[in-house]
């Protein structure tokens with residue numbers, strides 16, 4: 001049995017990035033996925049939009065749904081202020097195993113808690129397990145048909161507060177049409193679309209930023 005795409009991505013990081021330098025880890029993954037083998041990281045173009053929204057929000061507590069190999073986990077954690085925390089949920093143990101190593105290679109393991117399991121089971125446990133009152137920022141990048149149920153779950157569990165910013169990847173490709181309808185038609189959200197491209201391609205994609213109004 002050969003290596004997997006995430007394992008080859010990890011090898012590229014270990015070969016081309018500098019330990020403890022998040023920027024070099026991000027560049028090594030972007031180079032590998034643009035020139036060697038495509039992978040479903042948010043990527044460098046949408047990554048700049050993620051960076052700018054994060055800098056604006058400067059969250060103390062952040063949640064990521066869909067770790068994959070940890071690319072956006074590193075992008076988010078590198079911009080967090082000291083003492084801030086990022087919790088990231090990953091369903092697939094093989095993805096989680098690679099992500100842990102990439103997050104550690106970037107030197108960001110103290111800012112990140114990676115939890116393995118289905119988001120639907122873990123979200124209701126956030127308060128009791130991690131002492132979270134509410135999230136300042138949520139990055140949705142997991143299975144696109146989970147965006148709506150998990151947003152509703154975050155509301156029902158009291159994990160969103162007035163001003164919490166949700167940022168959703170892939171609202172065009174692969175697409176999350178029900179999610180766009182939900183946040184754009186709800187009086188409880190103020191939404192804005194950031195047009196971009198699917199990672200490492202010329203295909204249109206974009207990020208939807210939605211502020212919870214309480």
Ligand SMILES: O=C(NCCc1nnc(-c2ccc3[nH]cnc3c2)[nH]1)c1cc(-c2ccc(F)cc2)cc(O)c1O
Pocket residue numbers: 040041042065066067068089090091092095117118119120141142143144146169170173174198199
């Ligand atoms: O499927 C995607 N992302 C999801 C991975 C994931 N990583 N972890 C999860 C998880 C985590 C906790 C969960 N709890 C319950 N389900 C869960 C699923 N899901 C995805 C796919 C594409 C894509 C575009 C065009 C194509 F031709 C093929 C593919 C692009 C992207 O940017 C993506 O993000």
Ligand SMILES: [Mg+2]
Pocket residue numbers: 040041042141169170
């Ligand atoms: Mg994505």
